[in-house]
């Protein structure tokens with residue numbers, strides 16, 4: 755399948771969960787731009803699939819208004835993700851990633867992927883640290899991206915779990931051109947492990963937004979992945 759995400763390349767997606775919400779637009783403006791972050795990672799949590807509530811579609815819609823050309827990488831940590839395809843598309847999401855643990859079966863996930871594509875978004879499937887890759891069946895052949903969680907979903911600021919890298923390695927070996935995202939505890943200290951395993955999309959919240967020099971962190975993350983892809 756040809757990915758809607760273009761050619762395999764290094765991508766950094768700062769997770770806005772770690773930004774200062776009182777001035778979210780200006781926070782995002784500090785990381786987006788040529789040679790900086792290409793995507794913005796938006797974590798939608800419902801307090802049911804994960805034990806936390808973050809923000810919903812009004813925030814995504816506001817970001818879309820402020821940044822008409824930004825790629826909004828939306829990670830839905832929600833039950834019943836099919837319910838939110840249309841609202842997310844309407845709000846301006848570019849990519850909708852749902853959790854395999856939140857759907858009934860791989861067949862149901864395939865129907866959901868079609869619905870996401872029909873709504874004009876790219877589709878991603880996410881796998882929690884304790885979930886085997888096999889749970890996603892052959893979905894890697896029909897989605898635009900697979901997200902391998904490197905922490906338990908629900909909170910920012912946790913420690914990277916290196917044991918999740920075997921899933922990244924397995925996936926990269928079978929899918930050389932697939933976008934593989936890693937999310938949780940990524941920083942200039944942990945990115946080399948993820949890049950060497952084969953991840954090309956790095957989500958980083960605390961490492962970027964809590965840094966004195968955010969652009970230097972983004973450059974370091976991009977540099978590590980680009981070196982591994984070369």
Ligand SMILES: O=C(CO)[C@@H](O)[C@H](O)COP(=O)(O)O
Pocket residue numbers: 769771772795797829905906907908909910911912937938939940957958959960961
């Ligand atoms: O999805 C999640 C948490 O559930 C992540 O996107 C975090 O927001 C990443 O935060 P850091 O670990 O980079 O601080």
